[in-house]
Amino acid sequence: MTTPPVKTLCPYCGVGCGLEVLPSVGETGQVRGDRTHPSSLGKVCVKGATVTQALNRDRLLYPLRRSSLQDPFTPVTWDQALEEITNRIQALQATPESICMYGSGQLQTEDYYVAQKLLKGCLGTNNFDSNSRLCMSSAVAAYQQSFGADGPPCCYEDLELTDYAFLIGTNTAECHPIIFNRLRLHHKHHPGTRLVVVDPRTTPTASAADLHLAIKPGTDIHLLHGLGRLLLDQGGANQEFIARHTQGFEDYLKVLSHYPPDRVAATCGITIADLKQVAHWWQTSKRVLSLWSMGLNQSAEGTAKARALINLHLLTGQIGKPGAGPFSLTGQPNAMGGRETGGLSHLLPGYRSVTNPQHRHELEVAWGLTRGQISPRPGRDAWEIITGLETGAVGLLWIVATNPLVSLPDLERVKAALAQSPFTIYQEAYHPTETAAFAHLLLPAAQWGEKTGTMTNSERRVTLCPQFRSPPGQAQADWRIFAQVAHRLGFGAQFPYQESSQVFEEFAALTAGRPCDLSGLSHRRLSEQGPCQWPCPPGHPGTPRLYQDLNFPSGRARFSATHSHGLAEPPDSTYPWVLTSGRLYGHWHTQTRTGRIEKLRQMHPEPFLEIHPRDAAKLGIETGDAVQVRSRRGQAQLPVRITAAITPGTLFVPMHWGALWADQAAVNTLTHPLACPDSHQPELKACAVQIFPL
């Protein structure tokens, strides 16, 4: 007899496709698309389809410890591991600011929430940040500043209702394949629907577009202001919408006056005709939907870039109706849950802020803390954790569900900082990873399918992910590990949970009346009635679109008025090339799962550097030749791939190859940590480099 399929969510990207797992088929179960899941309607990409194949490969099975990074690891019991963590935290409790946790958008909502309560509540430090700092924080800041609250206003149905899809800084075809699938089918079957892609590379996404603007890296604000100026000059502004629903228009107008089309086209490296075409389509389309991801967010002006895009929607009134709006695509499966639970160092659960006294007070009451227990100061962001290790301000670092020794910028500096860490705990599903080499204590984590919890996808849809297999060895759910430490520290009364459903219940109640209201949801409702989009108070069916009444959380939506500052590290005569980085269809980040799946390894067997034929000819190199790439911070050695798909002067390296998977191919040895002043998101998309044939 076979067991019935388990309905769950794909644990890879933020599309959040519904999966049905048949746990008893084969060694680790088989996957198919869940036709009843509204976000994906039965579709899956190659990553989702193969995900169970890595469940039993190279898992971390029991806690491992060592006194110094030079020693080998030896097994310890959970009791010994938890006791040591408890003692070390107690020793630092008088200076809670020296305790840091660095988490991830791959944690479930329940894991995230319990960590916030422990760190920001009980320990009184806001030093919880996550890899979403490298990913979504510019979108979070942009939505907050433009609308008064975070939260993507659109939904996937809009992909099929739009007349004009404007994709900027997103390789949707490879990174959000099922979203792209829906959009491509709509585009194909509805002649007259336009698809425009803005990306310095001719990605598979760009190849499918009616028009591809191959702008120079970092010129997005010029382009967006140039479009704003054209729309305005040609009578495309929606004056009634602007007058009724926005503020800051006058200042925006002043900024636009500095972006005449000829200058914009020259700066971006595109033709005036193409610029005018894109503006014309925007003006003449009834419904305009824009999609963006890392090409805008990962920038030292990431917030300003995203807001310049939102400005165009405010200028033309393209928001609050089906098929329209500025839609930030989230990267990780639970990037959204991280935002809901306050998983960045300036946030608190329920879209609250650590700097808001009322918000702190609400949580202090709910959590049974004394008044003033939650610190009013934002904690350390991801990079400030690294600089805190350098100065000795950080005494304990607890890393969970992320592999920073591949994914943080300026890896040589990160390594040196981690080598100085008094005590690093690393809670991870797989072993080895690059980060394990810099940890003192390894804690084995149960992953997707081995614990029950929820995740929220890009369209605010919450899906329950039930446990369908036992965790291997002694691995445990992340939230259980945090709760056990809390008990040992004497906070047992605050962490009474037997099951993750109780954690969710407590968290959901705290969101009542907040923008991300999911107080009508419970594990039981999600299991019985399926996934649901917030806001969703009790008895509510869920909300596909925000702001349909054009009442924004800030009342009126706000135009931004920011000039472009260009790249943080522009090319110069010594470092003349711009290096960008990103993703490939079959691999997931640092390969902890996908590197262990044969089919995906064969799809993308090795790292490479993309270079334009003209540039390659200048250097006298051919496809397959090895080059050394040097930045002011480090070097990498990569085989060359010559392709006209990249803008001359720009180079591309995929981010997937850390030290475990290839020798000296990690792109982040080259990148810098200079970040957006508003979101603190580093400019991972551009740094200046040299290249030398080897």
Ligand SMILES: Nc1nc2c(c(=O)[nH]1)N[C@H]1C(S)=C(S)[C@@H](COP(=O)(O)OP(=O)(O)OC[C@H]3O[C@@H](n4cnc5c(=O)[nH]c(N)nc54)[C@H](O)[C@@H]3O)O[C@H]1N2
């Ligand atoms: N296959 C796969 N899918 C994934 C992931 C994965 O690892 N593998 N990861 C997930 C995660 S966490 C994320 S955040 C998303 C990321 O999804 P995307 O943002 O789509 O992916 P990236 O490849 O990082 O970057 C997108 C594009 O930005 C372009 N770009 C670089 N500089 C600029 C610029 O200055 N301006 C503009 N307009 N564009 C620029 C790059 O050429 C690249 O094609 O993908 C998610 N999905």
Ligand SMILES: Nc1nc2c(c(=O)[nH]1)N[C@H]1C(S)=C(S)[C@@H](COP(=O)(O)OP(=O)(O)OC[C@H]3O[C@@H](n4cnc5c(=O)[nH]c(N)nc54)[C@H](O)[C@@H]3O)O[C@H]1N2
């Ligand atoms: N140069 C450059 N650098 C980048 C980017 C880029 O575009 N260019 N993109 C940035 C972005 S957007 C992102 S999101 C980051 C991603 O970077 P990382 O977060 O470092 O990448 P992952 O490989 O996804 O690491 C997640 C880890 O969590 C583990 N894991 C999975 N599930 C669980 C669980 O339930 N519990 C626990 N404890 N562990 C689990 C996995 O085994 C894996 O090792 O990289 C960033 N770095």
Ligand code: SF4
């Ligand atoms: S598109 Fe994303 S969520 Fe859907 S199956 Fe692929 S990786 Fe999973």
Ligand SMILES: [Mo]
């Ligand atoms: Mo991401």
